[in-house]
Amino acid sequence: MTVEPAEKLLAPVLSAFWDDPRSWTLETYRRHEGYEALGKALAMAPDDLIAYVKDSGLRGRGGAGFPTGMKWQFIPQGDGKPHYLVVNADESEPGTCKDIPLLFANPHALIEGMVIACYAIRSNHAFIYLRGEVVPVLRRLHEAVREAYEAGYLGTNIKGSGFDLDITVHAGAGAYICGEETALLDSLEGRRGQPRLRPPFPAVEGLYACPTVVNNVESIASVPAIIQRGKEWFRSMGSEKSPGFTLYSLSGHVARPGQYEGPLGITLRQLLDMGGGMRPGHRLKFWTPGGSSTPMFTDEHLDVPLDYEGVGAAGSMLGTKALQCFDETTCVVRAVTRWTEFYAHESCGKCTPCREGTYWLVQLLRDIEAGKGRTEDLDKLQDIADNINGKSFCALGDGAAAPIFSSLKYFRAEYEEHIEGNGCPFDPARSTAWA
Ligand code: NAI
Ligand code: SF4
Numbered sequence: 001m002t003v004e005p006a007e008k009l010l011a012p013v014l015s016a017f018w019d020d021p022r023s024w025t026l027e028t029y030r031r032h033e034g035y036e037a038l039g040k041a042l043a044m045a046p047d048d049l050i051a052y053v054k055d056s057g058l059r060g061r062g063g064a065g066f067p068t069g070m071k072w073q074f075i076p077q078g079d080g081k082p083h084y085l086v087v088n089a090d091e092s093e094p095g096t097c098k099d100i101p102l103l104f105a106n107p108h109a110l111i112e113g114m115v116i117a118c119y120a121i122r123s124n125h126a127f128i129y130l131r132g133e134v135v136p137v138l139r140r141l142h143e144a145v146r147e148a149y150e151a152g153y154l155g156t157n158i159k160g161s162g163f164d165l166d167i168t169v170h171a172g173a174g175a176y177i178c179g180e181e182t183a184l185l186d187s188l189e190g191r192r193g194q195p196r197l198r199p200p201f202p203a204v205e206g207l208y209a210c211p212t213v214v215n216n217v218e219s220i221a222s223v224p225a226i227i228q229r230g231k232e233w234f235r236s237m238g239s240e241k242s243p244g245f246t247l248y249s250l251s252g253h254v255a256r257p258g259q260y261e262g263p264l265g266i267t268l269r270q271l272l273d274m275g276g277g278m279r280p281g282h283r284l285k286f287w288t289p290g291g292s293s294t295p296m297f298t299d300e301h302l303d304v305p306l307d308y309e310g311v312g313a314a315g316s317m318l319g320t321k322a323l324q325c326f327d328e329t330t331c332v333v334r335a336v337t338r339w340t341e342f343y344a345h346e347s348c349g350k351c352t353p354c355r356e357g358t359y360w361l362v363q364l365l366r367d368i369e370a371g372k373g374r375t376e377d378l379d380k381l382q383d384i385a386d387n388i389n390g391k392s393f394c395a396l397g398d399g400a401a402a403p404i405f406s407s408l409k410y411f412r413a414e415y416e417e418h419i420e421g422n423g424c425p426f427d428p429a430r431s432t433a434w435a
Helices: 026-031 036-042 046-056 068-073 099-105 107-121 135-150 181-188 217-229 231-235 268-274 308-313 332-346 352-369 376-388 395-420 428-434
Strands: 084-089 125-130 166-171 212-216 245-252 258-263 284-288 322-327
Touching (some): 026 135, 036 107, 036 217, 046 068, 084 099, 084 181, 099 217, 107 125, 107 135, 107 212, 107 217, 125 135, 135 166, 181 212, 212 217, 217 231, 217 245, 258 268, 268 322, 284 332, 284 395, 332 352, 332 395, 352 395, 376 395
Parallel strands (some): 084 125, 125 166
Antiparallel strands (some): 245 258
16 A cells, blocks of 8 residues: 655644744744634634534544534523633543643643634633643643733733633643543532533533533644634545544654644554654554544554544544554553553442443453453453443443453453463563462
């Protein structure tokens, strides 16, 4: 197959000036057309702006791919209630590392996008819920918000438009579940973060029981470029159903891990080409298209288009576009055990299938990795994952089941090798450590 050269595929928009010294300042952002889209947006009627974003085909970049303009359109108008925008910056999906670098390098793209989104949905107060561990990003965000107030992009009567907006930056306390949108809202309201029953979706009853748009950082930060360069430009990239550019996080055993910005629908083969391939002398064994919550793929799937349709048709999900690549030195049982420990630790405990199921998965996996597994344990793993998947209260449960299903599908023989050989063929020392 012909692989397009990397330079033809890169489409740096949000990451265009990340290498610029002091890329995060208002001064740098303005030098790169910053806040020009805002002027155009404020000259439009709010409903026209929503229709424009809807027509662009922008889909949520947090993982689910829900159409952004449609979500804005759900906000009821004339209801007399306050409306809120909450930006989900609680990026925590294993392997996902694109919102945090984006906020660190280019926070004004998010702030400009927030002003535009709030004007469209008629909201005068927006929140950024940031993952608590990233203190340097928190500082940068505070500084960027301060700069935006000083320059008149936030506050009252923004750029003489009569539109007012305040932004509150809130740091979470480091719980994965608070990235689930309703748990995030509970946490923002000052309660323990646990998912709420949906419906009602936040668009109808969200923060303080008012209509709320919850959008991912990258989704909102993409809006200014769409307004500035046009929806046709955006649609000229990607596919009909998954248009536009996006940020991919490439990590693991690759020569040059990092964030790569390109059109939706490119393939891992092309991304690896941009990232210098697997580390020298090694070959790809398995990978995830969107973090560990998406079923894993193998080297047979190198040419699957990384968009919602291509990855979906091949049996996984695009999710957060976090490509974690593992070479032949990796024990798949060990990797799945590590991920499952993460889900068991982060399970909020609200529902039984996830709370109990993830615990039992960890026990079985540790036994298998330590050489104490039995052949029937593989059926048990499958059965427990079946009882979590689709039967849990929120997506965390489904995410925990995903690596179990896919690893048993593609690497059952490796599990059997652990059981028959009484331990991990990759690292016998590790087996005895857990024995
Ligand atoms: P979802 O598909 O249930 O919802 C997606 C969005 O669409 C939500 O904002 C929801 O409110 C809205 N929505 C859906 N149907 C609606 C309706 N009928 N009316 C109004 N609004 C509606 O997905 P969910 O559970 O919110 O998120 C799961 C995704 O999160 C997974 O695909 C996963 O990839 C991703 N994820 C991302 C993480 C990260 O660190 N970025 C961490 C963990 C998961
Ligand atoms: Fe909590 Fe897990 Fe149930 Fe989600 S699936 S509500 S994280 S226990």
